[in-house]
Amino acid sequence: MKINKYSVTFLMSVLLISIFISCNKGDSPDFSIERLISEMTLQEKAGQLNQVSGYNVNYDKLLREGGLGSFLNVFGAELTNRVQKIAVEDTRLGIPLIFGIDVIHGYRTIFPIPLGESCSWDPDLIQRTSAMAAAEARASGVHWTFAPMVDIARDSRWGRIAEGSGEDPFLGSVLAAAKVRGFQGNGLMETNSIAACLKHYAAYGAANAGREYHTVDLSEKTLREIYLPPFRAGVDAGVATLMSAFNTINGIPATANNFTLRQILRGEWGFNGMIVSDWASIHELVVHGYAEDKYQAGIQAIKAGIDMDMMGDVYQKNIPLLVKDGSISMRTLDEAVFRILKLKSDLGLFENPYVDPELERNLILSVENIALARESAQKSIVLLKNENNILPLNKNIRSIAVIGPLADNKDELLGTWKCRGIRDDVVTVLEGLRSAVSSTTTIRYAKGCEINDDNTGGFPEAVGIARRSDAVIAVVGESAGMSGEGGSRTTLGLPGVQKQLIQELSETGKPLIVVLMAGRPLSIPWAAEHIPAILEAWHPGIQGGNAVSDVLFGDINPSGKLTVSFPRNVGQEPLYYNQENTGRPGGRSRWTSRYIDSPNSPLYPFGFGLSYTTFEYSNLQISSETLLPGGSMTVTADIKNTGERAGYEIVQLYIRDIVSSVVRPVKELKGFEKIYLEPGEKTAVEFTLGHNQLGFYNQQMKFVVEPGEFRVWIARNSEEGLEGNFKVNSK
Numbered sequence: 155m156k157i158n159k160y161s162v163t164f165l166m167s168v169l170l171i172s173i174f175i176s177c178n179k180g181d182s183p184d185f186s187i188e189r190l191i192s193e194m195t196l197q198e199k200a201g202q203l204n205q206v207s208g209y210n211v212n213y214d215k216l217l218r219e220g221g222l223g224s225f226l227n228v229f230g231a232e233l234t235n236r237v238q239k240i241a242v243e244d245t246r247l248g249i250p251l252i253f254g255i256d257v258i259h260g261y262r263t264i265f266p267i268p269l270g271e272s273c274s275w276d277p278d279l280i281q282r283t284s285a286m287a288a289a290e291a292r293a294s295g296v297h298w299t300f301a302p303m304v305d306i307a308r309d310s311r312w313g314r315i316a317e318g319s320g321e322d323p324f325l326g327s328v329l330a331a332a333k334v335r336g337f338q339g340n341g342l343m344e345t346n347s348i349a350a351c352l353k354h355y356a357a358y359g360a361a362n363a364g365r366e367y368h369t370v371d372l373s374e375k376t377l378r379e380i381y382l383p384p385f386r387a388g389v390d391a392g393v394a395t396l397m398s399a400f401n402t403i404n405g406i407p408a409t410a411n412n413f414t415l416r417q418i419l420r421g422e423w424g425f426n427g428m429i430v431s432d433w434a435s436i437h438e439l440v441v442h443g444y445a446e447d448k449y450q451a452g453i454q455a456i457k458a459g460i461d462m463d464m465m466g467d468v469y470q471k472n473i474p475l476l477v478k479d480g481s482i483s484m485r486t487l488d489e490a491v492f493r494i495l496k497l498k499s500d501l502g503l504f505e506n507p508y509v510d511p512e513l514e515r516n517l518i519l520s521v522e523n524i525a526l527a528r529e530s531a532q533k534s535i536v537l538l539k540n541e542n543n544i545l546p547l548n549k550n551i552r553s554i555a556v557i558g559p560l561a562d563n564k565d566e567l568l569g570t571w572k573c574r575g576i577r578d579d580v581v582t583v584l585e586g587l588r589s590a591v592s593s594t595t596t597i598r599y600a601k602g603c604e605i606n607d608d609n610t611g612g613f614p615e616a617v618g619i620a621r622r623s624d625a626v627i628a629v630v631g632e633s634a635g636m637s638g639e640g641g642s643r644t645t646l647g648l649p650g651v652q653k654q655l656i657q658e659l660s661e662t663g664k665p666l667i668v669v670l671m672a673g674r675p676l677s678i679p680w681a682a683e684h685i686p687a688i689l690e691a692w693h694p695g696i697q698g699g700n701a702v703s704d705v706l707f708g709d710i711n712p713s714g715k716l717t718v719s720f721p722r723n724v725g726q727e728p729l730y731y732n733q734e735n736t737g738r739p740g741g742r743s744r745w746t747s748r749y750i751d752s753p754n755s756p757l758y759p760f761g762f763g764l765s766y767t768t769f770e771y772s773n774l775q776i777s778s779e780t781l782l783p784g785g786s787m788t789v790t791a792d793i794k795n796t797g798e799r800a801g802y803e804i805v806q807l808y809i810r811d812i813v814s815s816v817v818r819p820v821k822e823l824k825g826f827e828k829i830y831l832e833p834g835e836k837t838a839v840e841f842t843l844g845h846n847q848l849g850f851y852n853q854q855m856k857f858v859v860e861p862g863e864f865r866v867w868i869a870r871n872s873e874e875g876l877e878g879n880f881k882v883n884s885k
């Protein structure tokens with residue numbers, strides 16, 4: 155595509171909006187929006203752009219004057235109905251409020267954190283959990299979630315890695331679209347749907363050194379190829395809203411960024427929905443040193459296309475003055491108001507602003523929801539190591555020692571952004587194991603230590619019960635607060651004395667299984683070498699304990715695969731599989747691209763995960779030796795279950811463009827299939843690879859597919875696989 159084409163699309167969308175605003179007549183709901191806007195005072199218009207957090211009576215005056223368009227963090231059928239009634243019955247124009255909240259991985263029924271759920275590589279599952287979260291939220295008076303978070307994260311120091319789908323743009327795009335479909339269901343009017351919000355636009359995941367809210371400095375090529383695709387996929391899936399990010403991008407704050415917001419999002423992609431700022435990010439334009447004062451910040455943000463000011467206090471106070479002094483046009487303001495009212499209309503709020511408290515009572519935390527939470531946690535678990543098949547355990551085992559600060563912990567299993575999740579809903583690992591074992595099994599429990607302090611006083615008791623038991627399960631990792639917003643770390647090991655704890659447990663010589671719970675990949679080289687079995691459970695949500703127990707006892711064969719590379723040490727970060735090749739690829743010599751004190755490779759690679767069965771990959775077939783513009787080919791391999799249990803396998807397709815006008819990554823994921831095979835069963839997995847999937851942005855930022863040699867893999871993870879070659883010809 156050419157720039158002039160983008161500009162045409164952009165102008166057309168602006169035109170369409172103005173046609174909407176000025177010409178729609180008759181019975182259509184858009185006519186009433188137009189009429190409404192024409193009846194609004196400047197102050198009421200600015201009020202629609204204003205969003206504040208949490209209801210209290212001090213807001214009543216502003217609300218009655220039409221000074222508020224939306225609340226965040228106000229929920230519950232009874233409360234939302236009460237506040238809505240003020241907006242609908244006691245304001246001059248009766249415009250309903252829109253209530254938003256962060257429904258990130260469940261509303262009350264809490265599923266695994268998004269990073270965990272992404273390891274299922276299962277868009278259908280993710281669509282179902284998003285839909286269920288939406289139904290609970292809507293029944294509770296919530297119309298809008300600030301999710302999905304689709305930021306690609308290549309640096310595990312960044313705490314918000316927990317909220318997204320990992321490091322890969324292709325997988326991230328598939329899962330972004332699945333979440334949008336799940337939240338928005340069959341239309342925003344439905345009583346089980348909510349508006350989704352792609353965030354944080356854009357490139358928030360590229361924060362320098364993994365430090366929260368930090369600067370982003372990156373090439374347009376990396377922006378377009380790595381960070382933008384999940385947003386594009388979400389827009390194409392029909393997302394209703396987007397949220398701008400806190401960070402700068404090459405010196406320009408994302409919340410006032412005409413390039414990413416106006417040119418790319420509204421122009422190239424034709425997005426006409428509503429854009430909300432992140433919390434006070436309009437005001438922060440001043441703190442960044444980009445705006446002189448709130449007044450200028452308001453001009454910059456609204457001109458860049460930010461429609462709603464989240465907790466910024468900028469728009470509501472300054473917009474009327476800005477219009478009066480000509481700094482922004484009435485038309486710019488009306489466009490923002492239109493998008494907000496349009497969203498309210500799409501949600502059916504003008505006809506039906508209230509919710510039924512009875513529905514809220516029946517729907518929330520229902521039996522089906524809890525079952526889905528268990529399924530989702532089971533499918534998120536990744537088996538990292540299983541030496542001598544020490545797992546699964548036999549349910550008739552005589553005794554098990556369950557140890558660790560996360561073994562009987564309810565709060566932390568909810569993870570970051572627990573929304574309305576509460577500790578009482580959580581099944582811990584200890585509880586899950588107790589309900590699974592036979593009556594002849596003794597389970598002993600000792601905490602051993604806290605998550606993050608230096609007290610080893612509990613070690614003797616823990617080691618003591620380990621010595622007396624036939625197997626030891628240590629549940630260790632991070633607290634929920636160690637990841638998520640504001641949760642960046644400079645170390646990635648087990649916090650506190652937990653590493654020492656597992657070292658002492660290992661010295662007992664008992665079969666030791668480590669269950670990790672965390673919001674990010676932890677660097678655990680010692681454990682990877684010395685502990686026979688390691689299970690990554692992430693922060694697994696309310697059914698985490700049952701799901702872990704299901705996997706430990708083999709009721710469920712683990713099938714998750716990593717969506718983020720596990721570092722050996724923090725110094726490797728940022729670490730991701732789809733790096734470009736260097737002129738001196740890492741080897742033995744000092745004069746290659748390597749560290750003197752660590753291998754380049756991850757501890758566990760992207761796409762990696764074990765099963766209780768084994769899968770054999772064979773017979774790679776490529777349907778044609780050459781591919782022409784507009785064409786496609788199939789790449790096939792036979793996958794056989796060579797073990798004794800049925801199981802899922804996530805089969806991955808990677809490519810590499812060998813020589814091109816811009817250096818390309820050593821591997822790029824282009825497809826995946828999750829298949830289920832009975833023992834001994836074999837199936838051919840076929841991928842279709844289209845010519846347009848082989849492209850990239852060249853030096854002129856033009857998306858091109860260049861002729862030449864390509865490599866292709868059908869693979870069990872990003873480091874292993876069957877390899878073949880083909881060529882792209884220009885004609």
Ligand code: NOJ
Pocket residue numbers: 226256300353432433639
């Ligand atoms: C700030 C966070 O960055 C964003 O993700 C969230 O949606 C808002 N706060 C509202 O809670």
